[in-house]
Amino acid sequence: MPTLQLYSYWRSMASYRVRVALALKGLAFEEILLDLLAGDQFTPEFLALNPEGAVPALVEGDEPALTQSMAILEYLEEVWPAPALLPSDPRGRARVRSLSAIIVSDTHPLLVPRVRAFLGEHGLDDAAVRDWSFHWISRAARAIEARLARDPETGAFCHGDEVTLADLCLVSLFTLGKANGYTLEDAPTIERILGRCVTIAAFRDALPHRPAA
Numbered sequence: 001m002p003t004l005q006l007y008s009y010w011r012s013m014a015s016y017r018v019r020v021a022l023a024l025k026g027l028a029f030e031e032i033l034l035d036l037l038a039g040d041q042f043t044p045e046f047l048a049l050n051p052e053g054a055v056p057a058l059v060e061g062d063e064p065a066l067t068q069s070m071a072i073l074e075y076l077e078e079v080w081p082a083p084a085l086l087p088s089d090p091r092g093r094a095r096v097r098s099l100s101a102i103i104v105s106d107t108h109p110l111l112v113p114r115v116r117a118f119l120g121e122h123g124l125d126d127a128a129v130r131d132w133s134f135h136w137i138s139r140a141a142r143a144i145e146a147r148l149a150r151d152p153e154t155g156a157f158c159h160g161d162e163v164t165l166a167d168l169c170l171v172s173l174f175t176l177g178k179a180n181g182y183t184l185e186d187a188p189t190i191e192r193i194l195g196r197c198v199t200i201a202a203f204r205d206a207l208p209h210r211p212a213a
């Protein structure tokens with residue numbers, strides 16, 4: 001099997017999702033950390049891998065880099081299908097993808113460093129940028145909690161009693177959000193699932209730790 005290299009940033013939610021999936025599937029990989037605040041993503045070397053200048057990027061041997069966390073997760077699921085991170089039935093897969101999209105498509109893009117930097121350049125101070133981020137996380141929390149709480153397909157995890165991509169996305173947003181000062185309120189179903197996930201080594205070991213200076 002070709003060597004897997006994951007280009008990431010230590011507190012990137014998207015990179016965290018991929019690290020968890022790689023661990024769950026028992027795939028060895030080399031993690032190459034970039035400092036997004038220092039602009040490492042804009043070096044010519046990295047832009048040759050991913051012209052968007054964003055992480056994660058997964059390199060497998062001599063193949064072109066795979067980018068965008070959900071595309072990487074779907075690729076890992078297709079190539080290394082065990083343990084399965086998508087349900088076996090079409091409606092179940094659609095539900096997991098829908099829950100994931102609330103986070104990956106509707107919320108996370110509003111929180112990334114390039115958006116926060118743009119807001120700062122247009123007059124928002126640190127407190128206002130923080131309020132912006134927490135507003136969108138709270139909006140996602142309300143929607144996800146309502147869906148999880150009322151849907152009989154919710155089990156020990158977001159979908160049934162096995163980990164799916166939805167759980168990876170859930171933990172990436174709320175665990176890392178809380179690490180940055182966000183307080184999750186009135187979301188007992190989310191809290192229960194988060195608590196269950198972080199008892200699993202793949203989730204716990206993939207949590208970001210600030211690199212040594």
